[in-house]
Amino acid sequence: MKVVITGGTGFIGRRLAADLLARGNLTGPSGRSEPIDELVLFDAVTPTERAPEWDERVKVISGDISDRETVSSLVDRDDISVFHLASVVSGGGEKDFDLAIRVNLTGGLNVFEALRARAGQPRLVFASSIAVFGGSAMADVVGDHAKQTPQTTYGMTKAACELLINDYTRKGFFDGRSARLPTVIIRPGKPNAAASSFVSSVFREPLNGQPCILPVGPEAVMPLLGYRAIVGGFVALHEADGDAIGDDRAVSLPSLTVTVGDMIAALKRVAGDRPLGPIAIEPDPFIEKIVATWPLDASYRRATALGLPRESDLDEIVAAYIEDYLDN
Amino acid sequence: MKVVITGGTGFIGRRLAADLLARGNLTGPSGRSEPIDELVLFDAVTPTERAPEWDERVKVISGDISDRETVSSLVDRDDISVFHLASVVSGGGEKDFDLAIRVNLTGGLNVFEALRARAGQPRLVFASSIAVFGGSAMADVVGDHAKQTPQTTYGMTKAACELLINDYTRKGFFDGRSARLPTVIIRPGKPNAAASSFVSSVFREPLNGQPCILPVGPEAVMPLLGYRAIVGGFVALHEADGDAIGDDRAVSLPSLTVTVGDMIAALKRVAGDRPLGPIAIEPDPFIEKIVATWPLDASYRRATALGLPRESDLDEIVAAYIEDYLDN
Numbered sequence: 176m177k178v179v180i181t182g183g184t185g186f187i188g189r190r191l192a193a194d195l196l197a198r199g200n201l202t203g204p205s206g207r208s209e210p211i212d213e214l215v216l217f218d219a220v221t222p223t224e225r226a227p228e229w230d231e232r233v234k235v236i237s238g239d240i241s242d243r244e245t246v247s248s249l250v251d252r253d254d255i256s257v258f259h260l261a262s263v264v265s266g267g268g269e270k271d272f273d274l275a276i277r278v279n280l281t282g283g284l285n286v287f288e289a290l291r292a293r294a295g296q297p298r299l300v301f302a303s304s305i306a307v308f309g310g311s312a313m314a315d316v317v318g319d320h321a322k323q324t325p326q327t328t329y330g331m332t333k334a335a336c337e338l339l340i341n342d343y344t345r346k347g348f349f350d351g352r353s354a355r356l357p358t359v360i361i362r363p364g365k366p367n368a369a370a371s372s373f374v375s376s377v378f379r380e381p382l383n384g385q386p387c388i389l390p391v392g393p394e395a396v397m398p399l400l401g402y403r404a405i406v407g408g409f410v411a412l413h414e415a416d417g418d419a420i421g422d423d424r425a426v427s428l429p430s431l432t433v434t435v436g437d438m439i440a441a442l443k444r445v446a447g448d449r450p451l452g453p454i455a456i457e458p459d460p461f462i463e464k465i466v467a468t469w470p471l472d473a474s475y476r477r478a479t480a481l482g483l484p485r486e487s488d489l490d491e492i493v494a495a496y497i498e499d500y501l502d503n
Numbered sequence: 504m505k506v507v508i509t510g511g512t513g514f515i516g517r518r519l520a521a522d523l524l525a526r527g528n529l530t531g532p533s534g535r536s537e538p539i540d541e542l543v544l545f546d547a548v549t550p551t552e553r554a555p556e557w558d559e560r561v562k563v564i565s566g567d568i569s570d571r572e573t574v575s576s577l578v579d580r581d582d583i584s585v586f587h588l589a590s591v592v593s594g595g596g597e598k599d600f601d602l603a604i605r606v607n608l609t610g611g612l613n614v615f616e617a618l619r620a621r622a623g624q625p626r627l628v629f630a631s632s633i634a635v636f637g638g639s640a641m642a643d644v645v646g647d648h649a650k651q652t653p654q655t656t657y658g659m660t661k662a663a664c665e666l667l668i669n670d671y672t673r674k675g676f677f678d679g680r681s682a683r684l685p686t687v688i689i690r691p692g693k694p695n696a697a698a699s700s701f702v703s704s705v706f707r708e709p710l711n712g713q714p715c716i717l718p719v720g721p722e723a724v725m726p727l728l729g730y731r732a733i734v735g736g737f738v739a740l741h742e743a744d745g746d747a748i749g750d751d752r753a754v755s756l757p758s759l760t761v762t763v764g765d766m767i768a769a770l771k772r773v774a775g776d777r778p779l780g781p782i783a784i785e786p787d788p789f790i791e792k793i794v795a796t797w798p799l800d801a802s803y804r805r806a807t808a809l810g811l812p813r814e815s816d817l818d819e820i821v822a823a824y825i826e827d828y829l830d831n
Contacts, residue, residue, distance in 0.1 A: 310750045311749055311750050312749075312751055322648055322651065324751050325666070325669075328674070331667065331670040334666050335666050338651070338653070338659050342653070421639055423638060423639070
């Protein structure tokens with residue numbers, strides 16, 4: 176079978192690709208496990224180098240997800256699954272509303288229509304976000320049963336795509352599953368335009384011997400999850416029995432609810448003798464305003480029932496990052 | 504100021520137009536009450552005759568709401584308000600998914616973008632629906648704080664437009680308000696493609712001396728509201744103080760929760776000596792399946808706090824219909 180990952184050359188897309196290449200198979204539209212003979216990593220830009228694990232199954236294709244023809248041409252087999260990760264991120268969406276609508280909403284509709292045009296009911300896993308929650312009426316603990324009143328254009332488009340995926344699935348156009356992600360850590364490389372970028376920086380920059388300037392204080396709290404469990408959650412949700420998911424195809428991924436202070440403490444514990452760059456706090460009103468709209472705690476009973484994974488604590492996440500990106 | 508009603512020549516559009524013409528003014532983008540000097544009734548079809556109350560202020564324009572240029576040309580002044588009622592209805596949307604997306608979602612986006620292009624922050628009142636609720640996780644009592652998991656494409660597009668209106672309003676692009684309608688009774692004329700059409704037929708056909716065949720039994724229960732309170736709710740929500748509405752711009756309108764048996768009893772009480780056509784029950788699985796997804800009860804505390812009206816009981820609704828459509 177063929178697998179398409181949109182946003183496939185981004186951080187999570189690459190990790191998911193590596194995981195799928197190692198697995199070698201997925202449940203196809205037939206309901207049987209099928210070997211993956213083609214893995215397309217679709218993204219807005221082409222990376223300059225191929226990753227070492229990208230074997231002959233991997234094709235990298237760049238293009239504009241808001242162009243319907245482009246997206247249709249990716250979904251050119253009936254034995255296919257799509258992981259739809261491409262997205263304008265939260266901070267970026269606040270700065271460019273039209274881009275967020277074009278990439279996240281029009282792009283999403285293009286993916287949904289392309290899958291609908293195939294025979295059978297191909298599986299789709301969509302990266303939604305805990306940013307679907309927010310606002311003055313937000314519940315203290317958000318999760319599968321909480322009303323979605325997002326306070327960013329990013330979160331709004333994610334909520335709209337959850338609704339669309341539920342309806343396309345109800346109509347039998349494809350078999351969609353939305354994974355509602357908490358903040359994902361620890362992203363390697365450089366800070367990005369996501370308002371949550373600092374939650375990776377607080378680990379990454381000190382471990383690289385660099386200074387980290389935090390835009391929020393140590394009391395800031397948020398639900399988060401490590402990238403290994405995120406990728407494991409995408410695959411487990413893809414493989415889950417459709418009837419067990421039910422008519423609401425969107426599932427809040429497991430998460431750990433921690434403070435920025437907890438993050439700094441875990442970093443220091445796990446780093447041991449490694450030299451760490453300094454951490455300073457310089458409040459940034461733009462980021463603080465967005466972070467203030469985030470939920471303080473999250474529930475994830477449905478994800479647990481479906482067998483989706485979670486790291487046991489922050490220390491496990493920091494240790495995995497050191498293993499994956501510093502020691503290798 | 505100018506007022507545009509999309510779906511303006513439909514039942515509710517006409518009643519809203521008559522109400523606005525009689526009022527003569529609305530709160531404009533300036534925040535002050537302004538005389539209405541132009542009232543555009545936009546709809547997919549042009550009626551063959553003008554209504555008696557349509558004076559020189561009223562222009563009837565027909566066109567396709569999914570065409571962006573058409574919609575932009577309607578919103579050609581800064582001192583404007585839009586009541587966006589145009590919609591594919593629930594049963595129609597289940598039979599033609601693409602039409603529902605085109606009219607309800609693309610059409611909605613066209614209205615939102617047209618308002619965004621104006622200076623100031625024009626007010627928009629959108630006709631949402633209690634059909635945004637549904638599914639296996641639906642709360643026993645739905646309302647302003649309930650999660651939206653619609654089980655019709657109609658309800659899904661209404662939920663998506665609520666999300667979009669919240670975000671366009673948050674961004675300051677316009678001042679949107681969504682009125683979440685329960686089933687509206689008593690529609691004059693003929694049955695339409697809405698799955699709820701029978702809830703008007705059960706009153707209308709017997710009062711016209713015609714037989715009524717109900718697709719559901721007397722125990723079927725639903726929240727509903729009379730058209731006078733619906734129109735009053737649209738206007739009151741338009742006039743409401745924006746800060747009092749808050750960051751969730753969608754408000755569940757008041758409703759009465761009654762059974763089909765209650766409806767028949769109220770009809771007989773209010774009809775008095777009028778001869779009534781016979782009522783028979785012939786279950787229709789297509790309609791029963793949709794009705795089974797509707798909420799059983801609804802709350803409307805925010806609407807009450809904002810002063811939105813509700814009829815006191817079914818008898819008041821039946822008496823109003825007799826006055827408006829049979830005795831006049």
